Structure formats: C-alpha cells, structure tokens
Amino acid sequence: MNLVGLIAKNTIQKEWRSKTLLFLLVTTVLIVLLASVGLSYVKNNVLTDSPLEGLAQTTLGVFFWGINFWSFLVATFVGVSTVRSDFESGVISQMLTFPLSRKDYLLGRLMGSYAIVTGYYIISMLICVFSISWAVGEFLLSPSLLLGVFIISLSNLVAITTAMIIAFKFGTIQSFILNVLLTFSIGFANNFYGEKGFIEGLKPFGFIKAVGALIHLFIPHTALWDGWGNSFILSQSSKFKVGIEIPHFMITYFMILLVGLFIFRRREN
Amino acid sequence: MNVIEAKGLYKNYGRVEALKDFSLEVKEGESYALLGKNGAGKTTFVKSLLGLIGFQEGSLKLLGHDVSSKEARRKVAYLPEKFSFYPYYTLRGVCEFYGEMKGLRGAELTGQVDRAIERWGIGSLQHKRVNECSKGQLQRTGLASTMIGENELFILDEPYSGLDPIGTKELQDYFKELSGQGKTLFINSHGLDSVEKVSAKMAILDNGELIVSGAIKELVGEQDLLDYFYSKVGR
Numbered sequence: 091m092n093l094v095g096l097i098a099k100n101t102i103q104k105e106w107r108s109k110t111l112l113f114l115l116v117t118t119v120l121i122v123l124l125a126s127v128g129l130s131y132v133k134n135n136v137l138t139d140s141p142l143e144g145l146a147q148t149t150l151g152v153f154f155w156g157i158n159f160w161s162f163l164v165a166t167f168v169g170v171s172t173v174r175s176d177f178e179s180g181v182i183s184q185m186l187t188f189p190l191s192r193k194d195y196l197l198g199r200l201m202g203s204y205a206i207v208t209g210y211y212i213i214s215m216l217i218c219v220f221s222i223s224w225a226v227g228e229f230l231l232s233p234s235l236l237l238g239v240f241i242i243s244l245s246n247l248v249a250i251t252t253a254m255i256i257a258f259k260f261g262t263i264q265s266f267i268l269n270v271l272l273t274f275s276i277g278f279a280n281n282f283y284g285e286k287g288f289i290e291g292l293k294p295f296g297f298i299k300a301v302g303a304l305i306h307l308f309i310p311h312t313a314l315w316d317g318w319g320n321s322f323i324l325s326q327s328s329k330f331k332v333g334i335e336i337p338h339f340m341i342t343y344f345m346i347l348l349v350g351l352f353i354f355r356r357r358e359n
Numbered sequence: 360m361n362v363i364e365a366k367g368l369y370k371n372y373g374r375v376e377a378l379k380d381f382s383l384e385v386k387e388g389e390s391y392a393l394l395g396k397n398g399a400g401k402t403t404f405v406k407s408l409l410g411l412i413g414f415q416e417g418s419l420k421l422l423g424h425d426v427s428s429k430e431a432r433r434k435v436a437y438l439p440e441k442f443s444f445y446p447y448y449t450l451r452g453v454c455e456f457y458g459e460m461k462g463l464r465g466a467e468l469t470g471q472v473d474r475a476i477e478r479w480g481i482g483s484l485q486h487k488r489v490n491e492c493s494k495g496q497l498q499r500t501g502l503a504s505t506m507i508g509e510n511e512l513f514i515l516d517e518p519y520s521g522l523d524p525i526g527t528k529e530l531q532d533y534f535k536e537l538s539g540q541g542k543t544l545f546i547n548s549h550g551l552d553s554v555e556k557v558s559a560k561m562a563i564l565d566n567g568e569l570i571v572s573g574a575i576k577e578l579v580g581e582q583d584l585l586d587y588f589y590s591k592v593g594r
Contacts, residue, residue, distance in 0.1 A: 096456075103445075103447070104445060179443060180443055181444060184442075186409070190429055356413075358406075358412040358413070
C-alpha cells in the first residue's frame with residue numbers, strides 16, 4: 091500500500107470509531123426499521139382491500155430523501171473533523187514529518203473520508219431497501235438503484251471536500267454551519283439556473299443572482315447530480331445533461347482541490 | 360556532507376521577527392545542540408526544519424534536499440517534546456505505522472518494530488492503547504519510533520523535558536549510541552547538563568539571531584556552560 095493508501099486507511103480507522111457517526115448510523119437503522127414495521131402494519135391491517143400500487147416507490151422516495159440528507163450531514167461532519175482533529179491533537183506535526191507531501195496527506199484523508207461516508211450511505215440504503223421490500227412484499231433492489239447511490243455519493247465527496255477546506259480556517263461548529271449553508275446555496279443556484287438557463291436566469295441582474303451565478307459556475311452542480319441519482323433510484327426520467335455536467339464536475343472539483351491544497355500548504359503548524 | 364544547511368533564513372510572524380538572517384551548517388555524524396532562551400526562535404527553526412512552517416527568505420536543505428520536498432524527510436526521525444498519537448492505536452501499532460510510513464513492509468517491518476520495542480522496554484506494554492499509557496510510556500514509544508527506518512538525521516525537540524534522572528541517563532546513552540553509529544543529532548534543548556554530555560557542537564540563538572556557534576569545548580573553554588550561556592544571553 092502506498093502512503094496515500096496508508097493515510098486513507100488511517101482515516102477510516104479514525105472516523106469509524108466516531109461516536110457521532112455511530113449514533114447517526116444507529117438512529118438511521120432504528121428509524122428505517124420502525125417505519126418499515128409501521129408500513130407493514132398499514133399494508134396488512136389498514137389497506138387490506140385497497141390497491142398497493144405505487145406505495146413501495148413512494149415510500150422509497152421519502153426514505154431515500156431522508157437518507158440522502160442524513161448522509162450529507164455525515165459527509166459534512168467527517169469532512170470538518172478529519173484534518174481539523176489532527177491539528178487540534180497536535181498529531182499533524184508528526185504526520186507531516188513523514189516522507190509525505192501535503193498533497194498526498196490531503197488526498198489520503200479525502201479518500202478515507204469518502205470511503206467511510208459512502209460505506210455509511212450504502213449500509214443505510216441497503217437496510218432501507220431490504221426493510222421496505224419486506225414491508226411491502228416486493229423486492230426493490232436493482233442495478234439502477236446502485237448506480238443512483240454511486241452518483242449521489244459524488245455529491246457527498248464534494249460536501250466532504252468543501253467542509254474540509256472551510257475547517258482549515260474556521261472552528262468546528264462554524265465550519266459545519268458554513269458547509270450546510272454553502273450546500274443549500276449550491277442547491278438554490280443549481281435549481282434556479284438549471285431551470286431558467288444561465289443567461290436568462292441573470293435577467294434582471296442583481297447581487298444575489300450574481301453570487302448564485304458564481305456558485306453555479308465554479309462549484310460542482312451537486313443538486314443536479316442528486317436529482318440525476320434519484321432518477322435512477324426511483325426509476326424516473328431526468329433532464330440531466332451528461333455531456334455538460336460530467337466535464338463541469340471534473341473541472342470544478344479539480345479547482346476546489348487546488349484551492350484546498352493552496353490553503354493547506356500555507357497553513358502553518 | 361552538510362546534513363542541515365540553512366542560509367539566510369528570515370521568518371516573521373506579523374511584526375515579530377522570529378528568525379533574522381539565520382545560517383547554520385550541521386555536518387554528517389555531528390551531534391549539535393540548539394540553545395536559547397524561551398522565545399529565542401528555536402522552535403521556529405525546528406518547525407522550519409520539519410517543513411511545518413515556511414519562511415520569507417533564505418534556503419534550507421536537509422540531507423541535500425530542499426526542506427519542502429518529501430525526499431528531505433525520508434531519512435529523518437523526529438521526536439516532539441510531547442509525543443502523542445491517535446488514542447486507539449496500540450504502542451506496537453504506533454511503531455508499525457511509523458515503519459509503514461517509512462516504507463517498511465513484512466518481515467523487515469516486524470523485525471525493526473520488535474527491536475525498537477525491546478530497546479525501549481515497552482514489550483509488555485505493546486498491546487496497550489495510547490489513551491491508556493502514561494506520559495513516560497508514550498515518550499518511550501516516541502523514542503522507539505525514531506529507531507524505525509533508515510534514519511540518518513535525528514531531530515529531537517526538548518527530549519529531556521519531564522524525564523526523571525533514570526530516563527535522562529537512558530536518553531543520553533541512546534544519543535551516544537546513535538553518535539557512535541555515525542548518525543547526526545540535532546537537539547533543541549534547555550537542559551544544559553545533558554547537552555554537554557551528548558553534543559560536541561552548539562548554536563545559541565537570541566531574539567531570532569544566531570549569536571554563537573561552534574565546538575562547545577572551544578567556545579566555553581574552562582568556563583561552566585551555564586555561566587557561558589548566561590554571559591551570552593542573560594540580562
């Protein structure tokens with residue numbers, strides 16, 4: 091295993107012990123299981139004479155929305171803590187004295203954080219799918235669902251990265267709040283400009299629109315990617331422009347990484 | 360060969376000048392002590408050596424490589440004043456992580472970790488977690504970690520801090536052992552007695568400026584090191 095891999099492994103070992111992460115996972119499982127039991131009761135005792143058509147997909151939609159939002163919070167939590175905790179404990183000075191560049195350290199931390207958040211996301215999703223399948227008596231796991239999960243996990247990668255960068259400059263709670271606000275802003279900007287078109291959306295020009303336009307131009311369109319991912323999960327059609335969005339994601343994510351590395355290199359320990 | 364080569368380093372924190380035109384050469388196999396009062400700039404220089412902080416002017420090389428490159432740290436062992444690590448690692452796990460980060464794998468890694476643990480008497484504690492250990496046990500683990508890898512330069516930040524007389528003696532013996540193997544030692548310390556026993560050369564920093572450097576015996580002569588030090592930086 092190379093040094094980036096070792097740092098990623100160290101990140102997974104570090105984060106999976108996090109009591110907050112464990113609490114979130116247990117809470118997710120409990121909510122999903124309780125809701126499934128409720129759903130099963132409704133199906134068997136209340137809707138015995140009514141058609142069940144669409145119930146499974148509707149329930150899945152509601153649950154997936156909840157899990158997506160929850161996993162975004164987990165991504166923000168992990169992103170904020172993963173490098174920041176090394177600074178707070180002083181271990182950073184030992185880590186950076188290994189023959190390891192700051193770029194490798196950062197990449198390792200990102201890879202490890204992405205693995206742990208995606209692991210959490212997949213486990214939550216699978217529990218949700220299996221428990222709802224049991225409740226409605228219909229097997230809901232499909233390859234398109236897994237593709238949707240992968241697409242949405244890329245939004246989580248962006249959330250981890252922005253949280254990590256914000257936490258270079260701000261405290262833990264401020265970073266958490268700022269990353270949530272940033273992600274909501276991305277969502278608003280993506281939905282607004284995605285619907286109206288970039289040029290049309292700017293008319294009439296205003297300050298908030300300009301800020302939104304900058305966010306829409308220079309930060310990956312995570313809201314649109316979430317929408318695309320959900321369309322696979324819920325077997326719906328999507329207007330996602332693959333030919334534009336994939337290059338945009340790659341370029342803007344790379345730019346965010348460069349900004350993060352620039353700030354991290356300048357940070358003194 | 361110069362193992363450490365600092366030329367005209369200048370570092371400030373806002374209006375505070377931490378290093379002013381600081382130049383120093385440490386040759387292979389030397390045991391060099393960096394002395395100075397609190398706030399003299401010693402920690403700033405050690406952090407610069409480790410690439411943890413940058414500087415505004417000058418150049419700094421370790422083992423012939425620019426300090427900002429990872430090559431510079433390939434054969435460097437660093438012992439911080441207070442050794443700490445992730446709480447859930449066992450003491451053996453810490454040593455293994457250090458070895459892996461130095462590129463060791465398999466039997467070579469196991470062999471070096473076993474030797475280091477044995478040398479520092481933490482064999483019976485090797486499966487204890489970091490958060491269950493005393494400061495002394497952690498410091499021994501830190502020392503064990505310096506033995507792992509093909510280290511040529513040992514940067515030791517206040518290594519005698521908080522040690523009892525037995526610990527100090529063991530540390531002095533270890534440093535002599537390393538010097539005997541031709542390793543280069545760079546010690547940032549307040550403990551003048553220990554410095555005299557281990558180091559042949561020293562540099563004294565005051566207000567970010569190098570005020571004296573050279574062989575301790577030649578500089579101090581018949582004087583006591585503490586008196587000499589006081590004559591240079593005392594009020």
